[in-house]
Amino acid sequence: MELTDQTRLVRRLRIALAGVSMLVGLCLIGILGVLFYWNTYLLGNEGVDPFTRGPYVVGLTSSAAELRFLGPKASQVKLTAVAPDGRVTVATNGRFTGLTAGQRYIWTAAVDGIGRASGSFQTAPTDRQAPVTFAVIGDYGSGNEHEYAVGRGLAAVNPAFVLTAGDNSYLLALPQLYDRNVFTPLREVMAEAPLIIDLGDHDTFYAAGGKGLADALGAPNGGINYTYEYGPVQVVVLGVEGDAAAVAYAKRVLAQPWNGPRFAVVHTPIQSGEPLVAVLKGTVDAIFAGHLHRYERRTVDGVLSITVGNSGQGPGNAEFTKASPDAAFSTMDYGFVRVVAEPTRTRIELIDEAGVVRDSVTVPRS
Numbered sequence: 001m002e003l004t005d006q007t008r009l010v011r012r013l014r015i016a017l018a019g020v021s022m023l024v025g026l027c028l029i030g031i032l033g034v035l036f037y038w039n040t041y042l043l044g045n046e047g048v049d050p051f052t053r054g055p056y057v058v059g060l061t062s063s064a065a066e067l068r069f070l071g072p073k074a075s076q077v078k079l080t081a082v083a084p085d086g087r088v089t090v091a092t093n094g095r096f097t098g099l100t101a102g103q104r105y106i107w108t109a110a111v112d113g114i115g116r117a118s119g120s121f122q123t124a125p126t127d128r129q130a131p132v133t134f135a136v137i138g139d140y141g142s143g144n145e146h147e148y149a150v151g152r153g154l155a156a157v158n159p160a161f162v163l164t165a166g167d168n169s170y171l172l173a174l175p176q177l178y179d180r181n182v183f184t185p186l187r188e189v190m191a192e193a194p195l196i197i198d199l200g201d202h203d204t205f206y207a208a209g210g211k212g213l214a215d216a217l218g219a220p221n222g223g224i225n226y227t228y229e230y231g232p233v234q235v236v237v238l239g240v241e242g243d244a245a246a247v248a249y250a251k252r253v254l255a256q257p258w259n260g261p262r263f264a265v266v267h268t269p270i271q272s273g274e275p276l277v278a279v280l281k282g283t284v285d286a287i288f289a290g291h292l293h294r295y296e297r298r299t300v301d302g303v304l305s306i307t308v309g310n311s312g313q314g315p316g317n318a319e320f321t322k323a324s325p326d327a328a329f330s331t332m333d334y335g336f337v338r339v340v341a342e343p344t345r346t347r348i349e350l351i352d353e354a355g356v357v358r359d360s361v362t363v364p365r366s
Contacts, residue, residue, distance in 0.1 A: 050111045053183050055079070055094075055119070056190035058218035060161065060230065062101035062124045066218065067094050072111050081105040081121075101126040102231075119191030122160055124231040128259055129343045132233045133157065135193075136265075136337040138165030138290025139200070140311035141173075141181035146334045147312030148185045149353035155188040156355070157338050160230055162186075162193050165290030165308050166200025166240065166267030173202065173209030178216060185312075198237045199223045200267040200290055225249040232260030233341050236284070241268040242276030250276060254283040261285050261341035261365070269307050269324070270300050277301045285346045285363045288337070293320040295335060295350050296327040297359060304363060306348060308337050329359045 054069035067079060079091035083105055089096050099105065102125035109117040125132070135154050140147050154162060169181040183190065195217050203210040203223075214223030224239035225246060236253050238246040250264065262284045269289040270277050277300055280287055286304040293315055296307040307324075315321045315332060323330040335352035343365070350359040 050116055051109070053179055054187070054190070055107075055109050055117050056183065056187070057119070057121050057192060057194045060121060060124055060194055062126050062231070063097065063099050065096045065099060065105070065107075065121050065123065067091065067096075067107065067109075068216075068218070069094075069109065069117075076111050078110045078113075079107060080110070081107045099123050102130060117191070121192050122158075124160070124229075126231070128232045130231055131340060131342045132160050132231055132261070133338065133340050134161050134163060134230070134233065135159040135189075136163045136165060136288050136306070136308045136339060137311035138267075138288070138307075139167040139293055139309040139313045140164070141167060141169040141177075141202075142312040142314070143177075143180040143185060144312060144314070146314060146353060147181075150311045150334060150336050151186045151189055153351055153353060153355055154186070154336055155192065157351070159189070159193045159338070160233075161228070162189060162195050163228075163235060163263075163265055163288065164195060164197045165265055165288050166198045167202045167290055167309075167313065168197055168200070168213055169209070170202055170313055172206040173199075173204075173213050174206060175209070175212050178213060182213070194218070196228045196235065196237070197223050198265045198267055198290075199239055201240055204240060227253055232343075234258050234260065234262045236262070236264040238264060238266040238276070240266070242266055242270060242274055247275045247279055250279045254279060260343075261346055263288065263339075265289070267291050269296075269298075270303065270305055272301050277303055285341070285365065286348060291320070292322075292324070294323065294330055294332050295337075295359070296324055297329045297350075297361060298324060298327050300326070304348075304361070306337060310334050311336050331358060333358065 051069050051071040055067045058068050059066035081089045081096050101123050104122040106120050108115050169177050197219050199210045211222045220226045226237050228235045264284050264287040268291045280303045286306050289307045290309040292307050293309045295310045298305045333352050338349045340347045346363040348361050349357050352358050
């Protein structure tokens, strides 16, 4: 039976459609092949960070430094530190030893032979006359844009260490929140300076949370009632409030002579007449606190009290935002404190998240 013209047309259209479909399929295969080649052989793993946390500095002395990280296996990572004179030191289990006092080292973390992270740290000086710059933050662990801004400001001033006045993680110090609230926003500064933490009420509300964060950061005694020393600077860390245990610890430590600047930190700001105030008077340059979501400078029974509760979390209930009546300076603007401790004086400055110095006080030392 002869094919009609219409039948022939339909057959041709079917053949053409099949051809077009095959052509589209071949083009698709070609595109996928190009994308596979591009991703595998041209892009490779560039831009992929093998570290899920850090590397970050947890300890500094005059001759040693310790870094920690999460992500690659320890056997894959080689940590090296280069001194100003070019001398190279390789870490063992994350620890550098045999370093020179008062020197800034550049460190690099190589994973399977490829440099993946870097930073720097400065070993503690042995010269008791050497100035030391450190920073203070508090009530910061929110993971918001203000904390990131504060973190960038911290890194810009190259502190020897960063002291915290508590409430390191909101609303609780759960391990699942550590990276969001602490390690990621502060990654840049933690690559060069250890975080010396005090614990706040949000950190200790969850029983194991505060200890877990203290362990992750290498803080002794669960982050409460311990002493940190960096060269001529000594910091006494007293926990959430000036309770009987904190008073007893402060009294014991501060009764010992110390040739250099001394500071204390407690989460809840001190008030006139408290037992802790009498212990601190005449023994420390200043005490740092948080809890109140402000920066405030006060003098309490002769003790300079600096509240640094403005480093990220921001305003909350009235209890945490209301200015103190005896404050010489008070602001809710976000920021951090820079401390420059010298043999004859200590200078304390509030730097806001835009990098502007908003308040300053100098404490003379005889």
